[in-house]
Amino acid sequence: MTGMVRGSQLARLLGQWHALPARRRSPDYLALAASVRGLLTDGRLALGMRLPAERDLAEALGISRTTVSAAYRELRDSGHLSSRRGSGSWTTLPDGMRVGASGLWGPHDDPDLIDLSCAAPPAPAELTEAARAAVDDLPAYLGKVGYWPCGLDVLREAVAARYAARGLPTRPEQIVITNGTQHALDLVSRLLLHPGAPVLVESPTYPGALAALAGARARIATHGLGRTGWDGELLVDTLRQTRPRLAYLIPEFQNPTGHLMPVRLREQLPAVAHSAGTDLVIDESFVELSLMGPLADGSDTPMPPPVAAFDKHSRVLTIGGLSKPYWGGMRIGWIRAAAPIVQRLAAVRVGVDMASPVLDQLVAVRLLAYGPEIVARRRAEMTRRRDVLLAALADRLPEWRVVVPQGGLTLWAELDAPVSSALARAAEGLGVRLAPGPRFGVDGTLERFLRLPFTLPEAQLIDAVDRMAAARFDLDTAPARSLYSEQALIA
Numbered sequence: 001m002t003g004m005v006r007g008s009q010l011a012r013l014l015g016q017w018h019a020l021p022a023r024r025r026s027p028d029y030l031a032l033a034a035s036v037r038g039l040l041t042d043g044r045l046a047l048g049m050r051l052p053a054e055r056d057l058a059e060a061l062g063i064s065r066t067t068v069s070a071a072y073r074e075l076r077d078s079g080h081l082s083s084r085r086g087s088g089s090w091t092t093l094p095d096g097m098r099v100g101a102s103g104l105w106g107p108h109d110d111p112d113l114i115d116l117s118c119a120a121p122p123a124p125a126e127l128t129e130a131a132r133a134a135v136d137d138l139p140a141y142l143g144k145v146g147y148w149p150c151g152l153d154v155l156r157e158a159v160a161a162r163y164a165a166r167g168l169p170t171r172p173e174q175i176v177i178t179n180g181t182q183h184a185l186d187l188v189s190r191l192l193l194h195p196g197a198p199v200l201v202e203s204p205t206y207p208g209a210l211a212a213l214a215g216a217r218a219r220i221a222t223h224g225l226g227r228t229g230w231d232g233e234l235l236v237d238t239l240r241q242t243r244p245r246l247a248y249l250i251p252e253f254q255n256p257t258g259h260l261m262p263v264r265l266r267e268q269l270p271a272v273a274h275s276a277g278t279d280l281v282i283d284e285s286f287v288e289l290s291l292m293g294p295l296a297d298g299s300d301t302p303m304p305p306p307v308a309a310f311d312k313h314s315r316v317l318t319i320g321g322l323s324k325p326y327w328g329g330m331r332i333g334w335i336r337a338a339a340p341i342v343q344r345l346a347a348v349r350v351g352v353d354m355a356s357p358v359l360d361q362l363v364a365v366r367l368l369a370y371g372p373e374i375v376a377r378r379r380a381e382m383t384r385r386r387d388v389l390l391a392a393l394a395d396r397l398p399e400w401r402v403v404v405p406q407g408g409l410t411l412w413a414e415l416d417a418p419v420s421s422a423l424a425r426a427a428e429g430l431g432v433r434l435a436p437g438p439r440f441g442v443d444g445t446l447e448r449f450l451r452l453p454f455t456l457p458e459a460q461l462i463d464a465v466d467r468m469a470a471a472r473f474d475l476d477t478a479p480a481r482s483l484y485s486e487q488a489l490i491a
Protein backbone atom coordinates (compact mmCIF):
# COMPACT_ATOMS: atom_id res chain seq x y z
CA MET A 1 0.00 0.00 0.00
CA THR A 2 1.26 3.50 -0.81
CA GLY A 3 -0.94 5.49 1.55
CA MET A 4 -4.49 6.13 2.53
CA VAL A 5 -7.15 8.58 1.50
CA ARG A 6 -9.68 9.85 4.03
CA GLY A 7 -13.43 10.02 3.37
CA SER A 8 -13.41 13.81 3.07
CA GLN A 9 -10.42 13.73 0.69
CA LEU A 10 -12.01 11.14 -1.56
CA ALA A 11 -15.28 13.06 -1.54
CA ARG A 12 -13.38 16.16 -2.70
CA LEU A 13 -11.67 14.23 -5.48
CA LEU A 14 -14.96 12.71 -6.57
CA GLY A 15 -16.45 16.19 -6.95
CA GLN A 16 -19.66 16.00 -8.96
CA TRP A 17 -19.63 12.25 -9.18
CA HIS A 18 -23.22 12.24 -10.37
CA ALA A 19 -22.54 14.57 -13.34
CA LEU A 20 -25.79 13.50 -15.00
CA PRO A 21 -29.26 14.77 -14.08
CA ALA A 22 -31.13 12.44 -11.71
CA ARG A 23 -33.61 11.17 -14.25
CA ARG A 24 -30.88 9.73 -16.47
CA ARG A 25 -28.48 8.45 -13.82
CA SER A 26 -27.57 4.88 -13.18
CA PRO A 27 -28.01 3.54 -9.64
CA ASP A 28 -25.87 5.47 -7.17
CA TYR A 29 -23.56 2.55 -6.36
CA LEU A 30 -22.67 2.10 -10.06
CA ALA A 31 -22.11 5.82 -10.55
CA LEU A 32 -19.88 5.91 -7.47
CA ALA A 33 -17.87 2.86 -8.57
CA ALA A 34 -17.47 4.34 -12.06
CA SER A 35 -16.26 7.65 -10.64
CA VAL A 36 -13.69 5.95 -8.41
CA ARG A 37 -12.51 3.98 -11.45
CA GLY A 38 -12.31 7.23 -13.39
CA LEU A 39 -10.06 8.73 -10.70
CA LEU A 40 -7.85 5.66 -10.86
CA THR A 41 -7.73 5.62 -14.64
CA ASP A 42 -6.76 9.25 -14.94
CA GLY A 43 -4.12 9.05 -12.24
CA ARG A 44 -5.71 11.21 -9.54
CA LEU A 45 -6.07 8.25 -7.22
CA ALA A 46 -2.88 6.21 -6.95
CA LEU A 47 -2.64 2.46 -7.16
CA GLY A 48 -2.15 0.78 -3.79
CA MET A 49 -4.05 3.54 -1.99
CA ARG A 50 -6.21 2.47 0.95
CA LEU A 51 -9.76 3.70 0.50
CA PRO A 52 -11.72 5.07 3.45
CA ALA A 53 -13.85 2.80 5.60
CA GLU A 54 -17.34 2.47 4.15
CA ARG A 55 -18.87 4.46 6.98
CA ASP A 56 -16.40 7.37 6.53
CA LEU A 57 -17.06 7.68 2.85
CA ALA A 58 -20.83 7.36 3.31
CA GLU A 59 -20.71 10.20 5.83
CA ALA A 60 -18.50 12.39 3.64
CA LEU A 61 -20.76 11.91 0.61
CA GLY A 62 -24.02 12.07 2.55
CA ILE A 63 -25.22 8.71 1.21
CA SER A 64 -26.06 5.38 2.81
CA ARG A 65 -23.41 2.91 3.87
CA THR A 66 -25.19 0.23 1.81
CA THR A 67 -24.52 2.25 -1.34
CA VAL A 68 -20.82 2.54 -0.52
CA SER A 69 -20.68 -1.20 0.27
CA ALA A 70 -22.26 -2.02 -3.06
CA ALA A 71 -19.87 0.35 -4.90
CA TYR A 72 -16.85 -1.28 -3.21
CA ARG A 73 -18.21 -4.72 -4.14
CA GLU A 74 -18.57 -3.56 -7.74
CA LEU A 75 -14.95 -2.29 -7.69
CA ARG A 76 -13.73 -5.60 -6.25
CA ASP A 77 -15.59 -7.50 -8.99
CA SER A 78 -13.97 -5.39 -11.72
CA GLY A 79 -10.49 -5.89 -10.21
CA HIS A 80 -10.00 -2.29 -9.05
CA LEU A 81 -10.08 -3.02 -5.34
CA SER A 82 -8.67 -5.66 -3.03
CA SER A 83 -9.86 -6.12 0.52
CA ARG A 84 -8.58 -8.04 3.50
CA ARG A 85 -10.46 -8.29 6.76
CA GLY A 86 -8.76 -6.06 9.28
CA SER A 87 -6.58 -4.27 6.68
CA GLY A 88 -9.25 -2.47 4.69
CA SER A 89 -9.51 -2.06 0.92
CA TRP A 90 -6.87 -0.74 -1.44
CA THR A 91 -6.86 0.16 -5.12
CA THR A 92 -5.43 -2.31 -7.65
CA LEU A 93 -4.72 -2.57 -11.37
CA PRO A 94 -7.08 -5.13 -12.96
CA ASP A 95 -5.63 -7.96 -15.07
CA GLY A 96 -4.90 -6.96 -18.65
CA MET A 97 -4.33 -3.29 -17.81
CA ARG A 98 -1.02 -1.44 -18.04
CA VAL A 99 0.37 1.94 -17.07
CA GLY A 100 0.88 4.11 -20.16
CA ALA A 101 3.23 6.96 -21.10
CA SER A 102 1.02 9.61 -19.58
CA GLY A 103 0.90 7.81 -16.25
CA LEU A 104 -2.72 6.91 -17.02
CA TRP A 105 -3.56 3.29 -17.49
CA GLY A 106 -5.83 1.27 -19.71
CA PRO A 107 -6.21 -1.98 -21.62
CA HIS A 108 -3.06 -3.69 -22.97
CA ASP A 109 -3.74 -3.75 -26.69
CA ASP A 110 -6.23 -1.59 -28.43
CA PRO A 111 -5.01 -0.67 -31.92
CA ASP A 112 -8.07 1.53 -32.54
CA LEU A 113 -7.61 3.68 -29.47
CA ILE A 114 -6.64 7.30 -30.21
CA ASP A 115 -4.53 8.34 -27.26
CA LEU A 116 -4.84 12.05 -26.49
CA SER A 117 -3.66 11.64 -22.91
CA CYS A 118 0.02 12.20 -23.67
CA ALA A 119 1.66 15.17 -25.40
CA ALA A 120 4.84 13.72 -26.89
CA PRO A 121 6.01 13.52 -30.51
CA PRO A 122 7.73 10.52 -32.13
CA ALA A 123 11.51 10.53 -32.75
CA PRO A 124 13.07 12.44 -35.64
CA ALA A 125 14.57 10.37 -38.49
CA GLU A 126 18.06 11.70 -37.70
CA LEU A 127 18.13 9.81 -34.39
CA THR A 128 19.31 6.54 -35.98
CA GLU A 129 22.26 8.27 -37.63
CA ALA A 130 23.09 10.10 -34.38
CA ALA A 131 23.06 6.81 -32.49
CA ARG A 132 25.40 5.18 -35.03
CA ALA A 133 27.85 8.07 -34.83
CA ALA A 134 27.74 8.00 -31.03
CA VAL A 135 28.96 4.40 -31.00
CA ASP A 136 32.15 5.65 -32.68
CA ASP A 137 32.57 8.23 -29.89
CA LEU A 138 32.21 5.66 -27.16
CA PRO A 139 35.70 4.09 -27.01
CA ALA A 140 37.20 7.32 -25.65
CA TYR A 141 35.16 6.76 -22.46
CA LEU A 142 35.48 3.03 -21.96
CA GLY A 143 38.77 3.12 -20.05
CA LYS A 144 37.25 5.16 -17.17
CA VAL A 145 34.86 4.11 -14.41
CA GLY A 146 31.82 5.34 -16.33
CA TYR A 147 30.08 7.41 -13.65
CA TRP A 148 29.85 11.16 -14.31
CA PRO A 149 27.25 12.46 -11.83
CA CYS A 150 27.20 15.94 -13.44
CA GLY A 151 27.08 14.49 -16.94
CA LEU A 152 29.66 14.25 -19.75
CA ASP A 153 31.58 17.46 -20.36
CA VAL A 154 30.78 17.39 -24.11
CA LEU A 155 27.06 17.40 -23.42
CA ARG A 156 27.30 19.99 -20.64
CA GLU A 157 29.19 22.19 -23.09
CA ALA A 158 26.57 21.69 -25.80
CA VAL A 159 23.72 22.56 -23.40
CA ALA A 160 25.60 25.59 -22.03
CA ALA A 161 26.19 26.81 -25.59
CA ARG A 162 22.46 26.70 -26.26
CA TYR A 163 21.78 29.01 -23.31
CA ALA A 164 24.54 31.34 -24.52
CA ALA A 165 22.85 31.42 -27.95
CA ARG A 166 19.67 32.60 -26.21
CA GLY A 167 21.58 35.48 -24.63
CA LEU A 168 22.24 33.80 -21.28
CA PRO A 169 25.97 33.28 -20.74
CA THR A 170 26.40 29.85 -19.15
CA ARG A 171 29.45 27.81 -18.18
CA PRO A 172 29.41 24.00 -18.47
CA GLU A 173 29.90 23.85 -14.66
CA GLN A 174 26.43 25.35 -14.33
CA ILE A 175 24.84 22.32 -15.99
CA VAL A 176 24.00 18.91 -14.56
CA ILE A 177 22.71 16.33 -17.03
CA THR A 178 19.71 14.30 -15.86
CA ASN A 179 17.56 11.44 -17.12
CA GLY A 180 14.85 13.74 -18.46
CA THR A 181 13.18 16.86 -17.10
CA GLN A 182 11.07 14.81 -14.71
CA HIS A 183 14.25 13.53 -13.07
CA ALA A 184 15.56 17.10 -12.95
CA LEU A 185 12.48 18.16 -11.00
CA ASP A 186 12.82 15.20 -8.68
CA LEU A 187 16.45 16.10 -7.89
CA VAL A 188 15.61 19.75 -7.32
CA SER A 189 12.77 18.73 -4.98
CA ARG A 190 15.05 16.39 -3.06
CA LEU A 191 17.60 19.18 -2.61
CA LEU A 192 15.25 22.03 -1.74
CA LEU A 193 12.18 20.59 -0.07
CA HIS A 194 11.43 19.06 3.28
CA PRO A 195 8.11 17.39 4.15
CA GLY A 196 5.42 20.06 4.51
CA ALA A 197 7.43 22.73 2.66
CA PRO A 198 5.15 25.23 0.92
CA VAL A 199 5.35 25.20 -2.88
CA LEU A 200 3.56 27.39 -5.41
CA VAL A 201 2.54 26.02 -8.82
CA GLU A 202 0.38 27.29 -11.64
CA SER A 203 -3.14 25.94 -12.00
CA PRO A 204 -3.52 24.21 -14.34
CA THR A 205 -0.06 22.67 -14.47
CA TYR A 206 1.83 19.61 -15.66
CA PRO A 207 0.61 16.55 -13.66
CA GLY A 208 4.07 15.00 -13.52
CA ALA A 209 5.25 18.04 -11.57
CA LEU A 210 2.39 17.64 -9.12
CA ALA A 211 3.37 13.98 -8.71
CA ALA A 212 7.04 14.86 -8.08
CA LEU A 213 6.13 17.56 -5.56
CA ALA A 214 3.62 15.30 -3.85
CA GLY A 215 6.37 12.66 -3.68
CA ALA A 216 8.50 15.20 -1.80
CA ARG A 217 5.49 15.75 0.51
CA ALA A 218 5.33 19.43 -0.35
CA ARG A 219 2.33 21.53 0.66
CA ILE A 220 1.09 22.72 -2.71
CA ALA A 221 -0.68 26.05 -3.30
CA THR A 222 -1.73 27.34 -6.72
CA HIS A 223 -1.70 30.47 -8.81
CA GLY A 224 -4.67 30.30 -11.19
CA LEU A 225 -4.03 31.08 -14.85
CA GLY A 226 -6.70 32.99 -16.75
CA ARG A 227 -7.53 33.13 -20.44
CA THR A 228 -4.53 35.36 -21.04
CA GLY A 229 -2.16 33.55 -18.68
CA TRP A 230 -0.58 34.83 -15.46
CA ASP A 231 -1.99 37.71 -13.45
CA GLY A 232 1.45 39.25 -12.84
CA GLU A 233 0.40 41.49 -9.99
CA LEU A 234 -1.35 38.68 -8.18
CA LEU A 235 1.53 36.25 -8.68
CA VAL A 236 4.02 38.75 -7.28
CA ASP A 237 1.74 39.50 -4.32
CA THR A 238 1.23 35.81 -3.64
CA LEU A 239 4.98 35.22 -3.57
CA ARG A 240 5.50 38.14 -1.22
CA GLN A 241 2.73 37.11 1.13
CA THR A 242 3.01 33.33 1.19
CA ARG A 243 6.82 33.08 0.83
CA PRO A 244 6.86 29.53 -0.57
CA ARG A 245 10.09 27.54 -0.40
CA LEU A 246 9.88 26.91 -4.13
CA ALA A 247 7.74 28.08 -7.04
CA TYR A 248 7.46 25.84 -10.09
CA LEU A 249 6.58 27.73 -13.28
CA ILE A 250 6.45 26.92 -17.00
CA PRO A 251 6.91 30.32 -18.70
CA GLU A 252 7.31 29.08 -22.26
CA PHE A 253 4.19 27.61 -23.82
CA GLN A 254 2.91 26.49 -20.49
CA ASN A 255 1.67 22.91 -20.22
CA PRO A 256 -1.32 22.63 -20.64
CA THR A 257 -2.43 26.15 -21.64
CA GLY A 258 0.29 27.13 -24.17
CA HIS A 259 0.73 30.62 -22.63
CA LEU A 260 4.00 32.54 -23.01
CA MET A 261 5.02 34.66 -20.01
CA PRO A 262 5.54 38.35 -20.86
CA VAL A 263 8.95 39.98 -20.40
CA ARG A 264 7.79 42.32 -17.64
CA LEU A 265 6.86 39.45 -15.31
CA ARG A 266 10.07 37.59 -16.14
CA GLU A 267 12.01 40.66 -15.07
CA GLN A 268 10.18 40.94 -11.77
CA LEU A 269 10.08 37.34 -10.61
CA PRO A 270 13.70 36.61 -9.59
CA ALA A 271 14.00 39.68 -7.38
CA VAL A 272 10.60 39.12 -5.75
CA ALA A 273 11.44 35.47 -5.22
CA HIS A 274 14.74 36.41 -3.64
CA SER A 275 13.16 38.76 -1.14
CA ALA A 276 10.54 36.10 -0.30
CA GLY A 277 13.19 33.41 0.23
CA THR A 278 11.76 31.42 -2.67
CA ASP A 279 13.71 29.42 -5.26
CA LEU A 280 12.20 29.52 -8.74
CA VAL A 281 12.16 26.27 -10.67
CA ILE A 282 11.63 27.24 -14.27
CA ASP A 283 10.60 24.41 -16.58
CA GLU A 284 11.62 25.17 -20.16
CA SER A 285 10.48 21.87 -21.70
CA PHE A 286 8.69 23.62 -24.57
CA VAL A 287 10.92 26.63 -25.13
CA GLU A 288 12.00 25.54 -28.62
CA LEU A 289 8.47 24.90 -29.82
CA SER A 290 7.28 28.38 -30.72
CA LEU A 291 4.38 28.24 -33.16
CA MET A 292 4.15 32.01 -33.48
CA GLY A 293 5.11 32.01 -37.14
CA PRO A 294 7.51 34.37 -38.90
CA LEU A 295 7.39 38.16 -38.86
CA ALA A 296 6.62 40.12 -42.03
CA ASP A 297 10.31 40.11 -43.01
CA GLY A 298 10.42 36.31 -42.75
CA SER A 299 12.45 36.22 -39.52
CA ASP A 300 11.30 34.30 -36.45
CA THR A 301 9.05 36.08 -33.96
CA PRO A 302 11.55 36.80 -31.15
CA MET A 303 11.24 34.95 -27.87
CA PRO A 304 11.42 36.80 -24.55
CA PRO A 305 14.68 36.28 -22.58
CA PRO A 306 14.85 33.29 -20.19
CA VAL A 307 13.72 34.07 -16.63
CA ALA A 308 17.26 33.21 -15.46
CA ALA A 309 18.57 36.18 -17.47
CA PHE A 310 17.14 38.44 -14.72
CA ASP A 311 18.48 36.42 -11.79
CA LYS A 312 21.02 38.27 -9.68
CA HIS A 313 20.93 36.04 -6.60
CA SER A 314 21.13 32.45 -7.88
CA ARG A 315 17.44 31.97 -7.15
CA VAL A 316 16.56 30.43 -10.50
CA LEU A 317 17.01 26.75 -11.29
CA THR A 318 16.13 26.17 -14.93
CA ILE A 319 15.19 22.67 -16.02
CA GLY A 320 14.78 21.41 -19.56
CA GLY A 321 15.32 18.45 -21.83
CA LEU A 322 15.20 16.82 -25.23
CA SER A 323 11.79 15.12 -24.92
CA LYS A 324 9.56 17.73 -26.53
CA PRO A 325 11.70 19.11 -29.36
CA TYR A 326 13.37 15.72 -30.05
CA TRP A 327 12.21 12.50 -28.37
CA GLY A 328 11.07 11.39 -24.90
CA GLY A 329 12.81 8.04 -25.38
CA MET A 330 16.17 9.79 -25.12
CA ARG A 331 15.58 10.42 -21.41
CA ILE A 332 17.99 13.35 -21.50
CA GLY A 333 17.36 16.50 -19.49
CA TRP A 334 19.34 18.97 -17.44
CA ILE A 335 19.37 21.56 -14.69
CA ARG A 336 21.02 24.96 -15.11
CA ALA A 337 21.93 26.58 -11.80
CA ALA A 338 24.81 28.29 -10.01
CA ALA A 339 27.89 26.03 -10.04
CA PRO A 340 27.84 25.31 -6.26
CA ILE A 341 24.17 24.29 -6.49
CA VAL A 342 25.05 21.99 -9.40
CA GLN A 343 27.60 20.28 -7.16
CA ARG A 344 24.99 19.78 -4.45
CA LEU A 345 22.50 18.41 -6.98
CA ALA A 346 25.13 15.98 -8.26
CA ALA A 347 25.77 14.82 -4.69
CA VAL A 348 22.03 14.19 -4.25
CA ARG A 349 21.83 12.25 -7.50
CA VAL A 350 24.63 9.91 -6.43
CA GLY A 351 22.18 8.59 -3.86
CA VAL A 352 19.48 8.18 -6.51
CA ASP A 353 20.90 6.86 -9.78
CA MET A 354 24.64 7.75 -9.74
CA ALA A 355 24.82 9.16 -13.27
CA SER A 356 23.21 9.17 -16.72
CA PRO A 357 24.13 6.48 -19.30
CA VAL A 358 27.25 7.49 -21.24
CA LEU A 359 26.10 6.23 -24.64
CA ASP A 360 22.78 8.08 -24.42
CA GLN A 361 24.59 11.31 -23.66
CA LEU A 362 26.84 10.80 -26.67
CA VAL A 363 23.76 10.23 -28.84
CA ALA A 364 22.32 13.49 -27.49
CA VAL A 365 25.48 15.39 -28.46
CA ARG A 366 25.29 14.00 -31.98
CA LEU A 367 21.55 14.68 -32.23
CA LEU A 368 21.95 18.29 -31.13
CA ALA A 369 24.20 18.85 -34.15
CA TYR A 370 21.08 18.35 -36.31
CA GLY A 371 19.08 20.57 -33.94
CA PRO A 372 18.06 23.52 -36.14
CA GLU A 373 16.66 21.35 -38.96
CA ILE A 374 14.83 18.98 -36.63
CA VAL A 375 13.26 21.79 -34.61
CA ALA A 376 12.25 23.82 -37.68
CA ARG A 377 10.54 20.76 -39.16
CA ARG A 378 8.81 19.94 -35.91
CA ARG A 379 7.51 23.49 -35.48
CA ALA A 380 6.09 23.53 -39.01
CA GLU A 381 4.42 20.15 -38.47
CA MET A 382 2.97 21.10 -35.07
CA THR A 383 1.63 24.37 -36.47
CA ARG A 384 -0.25 22.45 -39.17
CA ARG A 385 -1.62 19.95 -36.66
CA ARG A 386 -2.64 22.64 -34.18
CA ASP A 387 -4.57 24.41 -36.92
CA VAL A 388 -6.28 21.19 -38.04
CA LEU A 389 -7.33 20.47 -34.46
CA LEU A 390 -8.62 24.03 -33.99
CA ALA A 391 -10.63 23.83 -37.21
CA ALA A 392 -12.12 20.44 -36.27
CA LEU A 393 -13.12 21.75 -32.85
CA ALA A 394 -14.69 24.90 -34.34
CA ASP A 395 -16.66 22.69 -36.71
CA ARG A 396 -17.80 19.86 -34.40
CA LEU A 397 -17.77 21.42 -30.93
CA PRO A 398 -18.35 25.13 -31.54
CA GLU A 399 -19.58 25.73 -27.96
CA TRP A 400 -16.09 25.02 -26.60
CA ARG A 401 -13.83 28.03 -26.15
CA VAL A 402 -10.20 27.68 -27.10
CA VAL A 403 -7.33 30.14 -26.83
CA VAL A 404 -4.97 29.53 -29.75
CA PRO A 405 -1.71 28.32 -28.15
CA GLN A 406 1.33 30.27 -29.35
CA GLY A 407 3.57 27.25 -28.92
CA GLY A 408 4.01 23.88 -27.27
CA LEU A 409 2.10 20.74 -28.08
CA THR A 410 -1.29 21.18 -26.43
CA LEU A 411 -4.36 23.35 -26.26
CA TRP A 412 -6.59 23.93 -23.29
CA ALA A 413 -10.25 23.81 -24.20
CA GLU A 414 -12.96 25.33 -22.05
CA LEU A 415 -15.99 23.06 -22.29
CA ASP A 416 -19.63 24.11 -22.37
CA ALA A 417 -20.26 22.48 -18.96
CA PRO A 418 -18.24 21.06 -16.03
CA VAL A 419 -18.17 17.53 -17.46
CA SER A 420 -14.51 16.87 -18.23
CA SER A 421 -14.17 13.64 -16.20
CA ALA A 422 -17.54 12.31 -17.37
CA LEU A 423 -16.58 13.15 -20.95
CA ALA A 424 -13.25 11.32 -20.59
CA ARG A 425 -15.10 8.24 -19.32
CA ALA A 426 -17.59 8.38 -22.18
CA ALA A 427 -14.86 9.04 -24.79
CA GLU A 428 -12.91 5.99 -23.61
CA GLY A 429 -15.90 3.90 -24.66
CA LEU A 430 -15.68 5.46 -28.13
CA GLY A 431 -11.96 4.77 -28.46
CA VAL A 432 -10.41 8.08 -27.39
CA ARG A 433 -8.30 8.41 -24.27
CA LEU A 434 -8.40 11.88 -22.75
CA ALA A 435 -6.72 13.55 -19.79
CA PRO A 436 -9.55 15.45 -18.09
CA GLY A 437 -9.06 18.93 -16.64
CA PRO A 438 -8.88 17.99 -12.93
CA ARG A 439 -5.73 15.98 -13.64
CA PHE A 440 -3.95 19.30 -14.14
CA GLY A 441 -4.99 20.74 -10.78
CA VAL A 442 -4.71 19.82 -7.14
CA ASP A 443 -8.17 19.95 -5.69
CA GLY A 444 -10.64 18.34 -8.07
CA THR A 445 -11.46 21.62 -9.83
CA LEU A 446 -10.97 22.33 -13.56
CA GLU A 447 -13.93 20.10 -14.54
CA ARG A 448 -14.76 22.68 -17.19
CA PHE A 449 -11.48 22.13 -19.04
CA LEU A 450 -9.79 19.53 -21.17
CA ARG A 451 -6.22 19.35 -22.46
CA LEU A 452 -5.87 18.30 -26.08
CA PRO A 453 -2.44 17.54 -27.58
CA PHE A 454 -1.95 18.02 -31.31
CA THR A 455 0.99 15.62 -31.68
CA LEU A 456 -0.92 12.93 -33.64
CA PRO A 457 -1.32 12.93 -37.45
CA GLU A 458 -4.07 15.19 -38.83
CA ALA A 459 -6.50 12.39 -39.79
CA GLN A 460 -6.40 10.98 -36.25
CA LEU A 461 -7.01 14.40 -34.74
CA ILE A 462 -10.10 14.88 -36.90
CA ASP A 463 -11.33 11.39 -36.05
CA ALA A 464 -10.74 12.04 -32.34
CA VAL A 465 -12.76 15.26 -32.45
CA ASP A 466 -15.62 13.42 -34.17
CA ARG A 467 -15.60 10.80 -31.43
CA MET A 468 -15.39 13.44 -28.69
CA ALA A 469 -18.36 15.26 -30.21
CA ALA A 470 -20.28 11.98 -30.14
CA ALA A 471 -19.25 11.37 -26.53
CA ARG A 472 -20.32 14.90 -25.58
CA PHE A 473 -23.68 14.32 -27.26
CA ASP A 474 -24.04 10.98 -25.43
CA LEU A 475 -23.48 12.69 -22.11
CA ASP A 476 -26.62 14.72 -22.64
CA THR A 477 -28.75 12.05 -24.24
CA ALA A 478 -27.63 8.44 -23.75
CA PRO A 479 -29.15 6.17 -21.15
CA ALA A 480 -27.03 6.29 -18.02
CA ARG A 481 -26.01 2.65 -17.86
CA SER A 482 -23.92 2.87 -21.05
CA LEU A 483 -21.88 5.73 -19.60
CA TYR A 484 -21.26 4.13 -16.29
CA SER A 485 -20.72 0.53 -17.33
CA GLU A 486 -17.27 -0.97 -16.85
CA GLN A 487 -16.85 -1.45 -20.58
CA ALA A 488 -17.51 2.18 -21.38
CA LEU A 489 -15.02 3.19 -18.75
CA ILE A 490 -11.76 1.49 -19.52
CA ALA A 491 -12.17 -1.37 -21.97
Ligand SMILES: Cc1ncc(COP(=O)(O)O)c(C=O)c1O
Pocket residue numbers: 119179180181182183206208250255283285320321322323328332333
Ligand atom coordinates in the same frame (compact mmCIF):
# COMPACT_ATOMS: atom_id res chain seq x y z
C1 LIG B 1 6.23 20.76 -18.45
C2 LIG B 1 6.86 19.41 -18.51
N1 LIG B 1 7.94 19.16 -17.75
C3 LIG B 1 8.53 17.97 -17.75
C4 LIG B 1 8.07 16.93 -18.53
C5 LIG B 1 8.76 15.60 -18.48
O1 LIG B 1 9.66 15.56 -19.53
P1 LIG B 1 10.85 14.49 -19.66
O2 LIG B 1 10.40 13.50 -20.67
O3 LIG B 1 12.00 15.33 -20.15
O4 LIG B 1 11.13 13.90 -18.34
C6 LIG B 1 6.94 17.13 -19.33
C7 LIG B 1 6.39 16.04 -20.14
O5 LIG B 1 5.29 16.09 -20.61
C8 LIG B 1 6.33 18.41 -19.32
O6 LIG B 1 5.25 18.66 -20.07
